[in-house]
Amino acid sequence: MxxxxxxxxxxxxxxxxxxxxxxxxxxxxxxxxxxxxxxxxxxxxxxxxxxxxxxxxxxxxxxxxxxxxxxxxxxxxxxxxxxxxxxxxxxxxxxxxxxxxxxxxxxxxxxxxxxxxxxxxxxxxxxxxxxxxxxxxxxxxxxxxxxxxxxxxxxxTDQDWLTGAASRSAFQANFARLIGHKQPPSIGLISFDIDHFKRINDRFGHLAGDRVLIGVVDVCRTVLRDGDVISRLGGEEFAVVLPGATADSTLAIAERLRLAIEASRHPDIEGPVTASFGVTMLQGNEQGLSDALRRADEALYQSKASGRNRISCSWAPPVTKLTGSKITGT
Structure with a gap:
């Protein structure tokens, strides 16, 4: 290895x-x-x-x-x-x-x-x-x-011990169940990181950082639909699986998540919390999570490179439907 x-x-x-x-x-x-x-x-x-x-x-x-x-x-x-x-x-x-x-x-x-x-x-x-x-x-x-x-x-364990989001193993198991159906639904995948999270920990302490993570998950749950699953993959990295979503609806949900996180307030720290996003769709011939998550992560890295607090997707974005949003294609 x-x-x-x-x-x-x-x-x-x-x-x-x-x-x-x-x-x-x-x-x-x-x-x-x-x-x-x-x-x-x-x-x-x-x-x-x-x-x-x-x-x-x-x-x-x-x-x-x-x-x-x-x-x-x-x-x-x-x-x-x-x-x-x-x-x-x-x-x-x-x-x-x-x-x-x-x-x-x-x-x-x-x-x-x-x-x-x-x-x-x-x-x-x-x-x-x-x-x-x-x-x-x-x-x-x-x-x-x-x-x-x-x-x-x-x-x-099925739940992340800190935030209550799905654990990585539970997230993967849920994904496997979805694609295991005879006629699997269209599935959207969102990957996102909290921007400059290390600075939050360094300046305000790890306890404040933990509370930010908890708050971000709570805010995301107010946006997500029944059946959507948010998971903490590690550190400040999260992923969301969206059963039955289209490319347009996946992008729209990612934008609502971005705006909700940006608008949230965290009393333990000064200043706003933002996140960078990458979105993709599960392709019909895929039998696992790894390739889709890789594409979402690559789009996420593009968001970071482009200035953070934005969304990048693995296809040409429908920009006319989300005028004024921070969205790019990859």
């Missing part, structure tokens, strides 16, 4: 930048008790950073990826042990070793998904060198497996 595929799997879990959660905190606390280490981390690697779902003994939630011991851990399915980071060529000059938190000992078990993607590590860290035997390695791997089971539960 290449890095792009690994990052795609990580995104499906929708776990990055989420608050601490009790199941993960309990597993980390157990590891601290078993191994008697001051630091226990659940570390996940995206394209630019290592982010900590749990960070017992450490004050930060993320560090630059180039500093991550986890980069070595995800190279194999085995536990990585560095008994003394000061004297290990891979880590001796690492800022986390030469400076705060002054890591000397590290043991990390990779977090491996059913697809065999290594998303990060469950690791224990000390500020003093120490040995780590095979029995301890086996215990650490077992605890890492518990972490992955909790992550799978989050991914597989």
């Amino acid at each position: 290449d890095e792009a595929e690994r990052l795609s799997v990580l995104e499906q879990y929708g776990i990055l930048d989420t608050p601490h959660e009790e199941p993960f905190e309990r597993i980390a606390a157990l590891a601290r008790l078993i191994f008697d280490t001051p630091i226990v981390l659940i570390s996940l690697l995206d394209d630019r950073r290592q982010w900590f779902k749990t960070n017992i003994g450490l004050d930060v939630r993320e560090t630059p990826r180039e500093q991550a011991f986890c980069n070595e851990t995800i190279r194999s399915d085995d536990v990585l042990v560095i008994q003394d980071a000061v004297h290990d060529i891979r880590t001796a000059r690492n800022p986390l070793v030469t400076g705060t938190p002054h890591i000397r000992f590290y043991a990390g078990a990779p977090l491996v998904t059913p697809e065999k993607a290594r998303l990060g590590s469950f690791c224990v860290i000390d500020r003093e060198p120490r040995p780590f035997d095979d029995r301890q390695k086996a215990i650490l791997q077992s605890l890492a497996s518990l972490v992955m089971k909790e992550m799978e539960l989050r991914r597989q």
Whole structure:
């Protein structure tokens, strides 16, 4: 599995930048008790950073990826042990070793998904060198497996734990049921991202960002029809499936969603919230979601490149029907 595929799997879990959660905190606390280490981390690697779902003994939630011991851990399915980071060529000059938190000992078990993607590590860290035997390695791997089971539960539940939107798995299952009919309906698909969401988190905090996500889903539900399904695919990315929709009605619903989000107010932040959209239609010979979602995502990226807070579609837009709207074709 290449890095792009690994990052795609990580995104499906929708776990990055989420608050601490009790199941993960309990597993980390157990590891601290078993191994008697001051630091226990659940570390996940995206394209630019290592982010900590749990960070017992450490004050930060993320560090630059180039500093991550986890980069070595995800190279194999085995536990990585560095008994003394000061004297290990891979880590001796690492800022986390030469400076705060002054890591000397590290043991990390990779977090491996059913697809065999290594998303990060469950690791224990000390500020003093120490040995780590095979029995301890086996215990650490077992605890890492518990972490992955909790992550799978989050991914597989029907509802997104935060917003109440459909989960990715529920969204895919609903889509499969629709196209499984003898005469499947015409199906529209909308993909959208909240614009500059990272800035919201950075400026107003993740709790405010979470409330924005909840508010956006609530606003969208006031626009959508019975039978339409909105899903949170991960982070600030959403998708909407529209059974029985035409190209015109799909575009019209996307525009109503855009305007409703732009008009919504969120007391925890300053300024408006907007979103960028991509829309497409399921083609008659398609048997799955992936190609349609790819087209919708490509249209979404075009909206972002064109200035955000707009809609792009994978066909020539009926501009005469939506005069004044921010719509482009792709």
